Amino acid sequence: GQQLNQSPQSMFIQEGEDVSMNCTSSSIFNTWLWYKQDPGEGPVLLIALYKAGELTSNGRLTAQFGITRKDSFLNISASIPSDVGIYFCAGHNYQLIWGAGTKLIIKP
Amino acid sequence: GAGVSQTPSNKVTEKGKYVELRCDPISGHTALYWYRQSLGQGPEFLIYFQGTGAADDSGLPNDRFFAVRPEGSVSTLKIQRTERGDSAVYLCASSLTESAEAFFGQGTRLTVV
Numbered sequence: 001g002q003q004l005n006q007s008p009q010s011m012f013i014q015e016g017e018d019v020s021m022n023c024t025s026s027s028i029f030n031t032w033l034w035y036k037q038d039p040g041e042g043p044v045l046l047i048a049l050y051k052a053g054e055l056t057s058n059g060r061l062t063a064q065f066g067i068t069r070k071d072s073f074l075n076i077s078a079s080i081p082s083d084v085g086i087y088f089c090a091g092h093n094y095q096l097i098w099g100a101g102t103k104l105i106i107k108p
Numbered sequence: 109g110a111g112v113s114q115t116p117s118n119k120v121t122e123k124g125k126y127v128e129l130r131c132d133p134i135s136g137h138t139a140l141y142w143y144r145q146s147l148g149q150g151p152e153f154l155i156y157f158q159g160t161g162a163a164d165d166s167g168l169p170n171d172r173f174f175a176v177r178p179e180g181s182v183s184t185l186k187i188q189r190t191e192r193g194d195s196a197v198y199l200c201a202s203s204l205t206e207s208a209e210a211f212f213g214q215g216t217r218l219t220v221v
Binding site: 004006030031033040041042043044045048088090092094095099101 | 112149150151152153156199201206209211214
């Protein structure tokens with residue numbers, strides 16, 4: 001079936017550093033979504049991208065929908081301790097297809 | 109309610125038993141989704157309801173899994189003859205329409221022993 005390749009699997013960074021993660025797919029999606037999941041919680045939507053080439057920001061988060069509609073990246077600037085968690089990309093046509101997640105760990 | 113509510117939050121059951129997992133979507137949301145998430149993985153699509161009907165059940169792994177949404181609101185995911193491999197977090201999400209953003213519940217952690 002459809003799959004998204006998300007990288008990196010995990011990141012160990014210092015507080016204050018910028019973070020970048022990305023997803024690629026062999027399939028085209030109408031919408032790309034980025035979610036964050038904390039332990040014991042369901043995923044929470046961070047950013048939704050609807051148009052190829054679209055660049056969208058939400059506070060310290062910036063995400064772009066690739067021109068080919070087969071990829072997306074998420075950047076987090078000036079990371080803070082509450083950014084810790086697992087970040088998922090998801091492609092949406094009529095159902096969500098998910099990446100395996102990027103675990104963000106911040107060293108104090 | 110304000111968000112998607114799933115009950116129970118945790119369920120431990122013996123192999124071979126039957127379980128039901130409940131999802132209360134956000135009021136007015138016509139689309140409802142069930143996902144299964146194993147440790148260290150992204151959610152895996154199971155089934156999608158538009159109103160009362162299952163618009164896509166292609167993600168259900170086998171005929172032991174079944175889901176209903178009789179009145180177009182609350183949905184129940186039913187698993188018969190549970191197996192240890194069914195252990196996972198079962199997530200429910202709802203959205204206003206098929207193409208709108210989906211909001212997730214906290215999930216039900218199912219453990220089959």
